[in-house]
Amino acid sequence: MHGRTHERQIVADPAAAQSAARWRARDLEVLWHPCTQMREHPDILPLVPIERGDGAWLLGYDGRRYLDGVSSWWTNLHGHAEPRIAEAIARQARTLEQVILAGFSHAPAVELAERLLALAPRQAGRAPLARVFYADNGSAGVEVALKMAFHWFRNRGEPGRTKFVALENGYHGETLGALAVGDIPLYRRIYAPLLAEALFAPSPDAYLAAPGESAEACALRAADALADLFDRHPGEICALILEPRLQCAGGMRMHHPAYLRRVRELCDANGVFLIADEIATGFGRTGTMFACEQATLAGPGGQEGCVAPDLLCLSKGLTGGFLPLAAVLTTQSIYDGFLDDSRERAFLHSHSYTGNPLACAAALASLDIFGSDDVLVRNRATAARMAALAAPLAGHRHVADVRQAGMVVAFELTRDGARDTPFDAASRVGLHAYRAALARGVLLRPLGDVLYWMPPYCIDEAQLQLLASVTAEAIEEATACA
Ligand SMILES: *Cc1c(COP(=O)(O)O)cnc(C)c1O
Secondary structure, three states: OHHHHHHHHHOOOHHHHHHHHHHHHHHHHHOOOOOOOHHHOOOOOOOOOEEEEEEOEEEEOOOOEEEEOOHHHHOOOOOEOOHHHHHHHHHHHHHOOOOOOOOOOOHHHHHHHHHHHHHOOOOOOOOOEEEEEEEOOHHHHHHHHHHHHHHHHHHOOOOOOOEEEEEOOOOOOOOHHHHHOOOOHHHHHHHHHHOOOOEEEOOOOHHHOOOOOOHHHHHHHHHHHHHHHHHHOOOOEEEEEEOOOEEOOOOOEEOOOHHHHHHHHHHHHHOOEEEEEOOOOOOOOOOOOOHHHHOEOOOOOOOOOEOOOOEEEEOHHHHOOOOOOEEEEEEHHHHHOOOOOOOOOOOOOOOOOOOOHHHHHHHHHHHHHHHHOOHHHHHHHHHHHHHHHHHHHHHOOOEEEEEEEOOEEEEEEOOOOOOOOOOOHHHOHHHHHHHHHHHOOEEOOOEOOEEEEOOOOOOOHHHHHHHHHHHHHHHHHHHHOO
């Protein structure tokens, strides 16, 4: 299987190559691509026109196939063109494609809300998440959560609570509100003059642990710094936003779940809402349905439970990776804070396509697959295979860290395999690794010099082996001349 794949990549089909070249040329005449310095296309950065998707494969017009090692920006769950989701969308499209969600309702929006609330993390002794507000992408979902938190305190007569706390190295999207609580300089710095000022607390990132310090001790040290930050701003903060367990865009950095437990306590003690951004971590990506579940917490009566946020942001995998949709889950108490005779006290936020029926139908079909295919259980076996295949790479002379959270494995590349010897950014090791992997039929999209695996859940043994062997070759090739 593995050998055949390589063979397939080498045999060039001239007609297919021509077809790909034509699409590439037409694209470069009219499109402006996301997250791309367009000047690098197509020579420094290849541009690959894709004709079809099939499971973990992307099939190019060039006649080649590419293993999607990053689930197409972390969206795909059960494979590309998954027939059950495709069918659910088609059925819904023939029934009701879209209807205004103000003053009107439809079954997919209601059913999806019911099911998301039933699935949401539950904290013993705490009122459950009870309401769902839809938006159409992750950034828009974050905007909704931030605005809701701020507005709730206004309605309550606490207009002084205007600040948000976010974590260093966090990421919450690209719109101005979401960028304001993000801390990735590459995306943020240029727009800084436009952004509302947020307060940043140290990241609990275990990669930043002091020599000899455990991941848990590192997390608790970050929580102590957060406590100090809260102390310095009494009555000024409305919410804290974080990515539980895994800071994805920040380089797949992982932290101990003890951090989330402490954060929950600190937010409660300071009357601050906790916003969990599970846009990337949700729907099984880190091993549990939601990452919050890994921060276990016994209830007052000793009952089992986990940390629950006041607001939970979901998107990316929500529709199985088929359509853009976001959901913000909130408590009844937040919802109740907007009930009033005045329209101004209502949450008037809206998007034209709020709760689009096609997207909701896709999400329902994706949730069905979790049940029918026992996805979380199957993923445990896949994650164990990923761990085994990643382990040999830990010894590579340029690999400073191999870390895993469920269906995510990350490899941190440095000059001599120590944490404090990063590659010179100008040597663009990540880009070289990207090209090396792509030439071998695997889509890896490093974050800086961090390579990672975040494959569709349907990835099989042969594909995992291809992913691992190509990653090893890409690391070798990219670091050889750096
Ligand atoms: C991707 C992402 C977002 C933004 O979602 P978009 O749909 O790209 O706007 C927000 N938060 C996290 C944690 C993400 O990974």
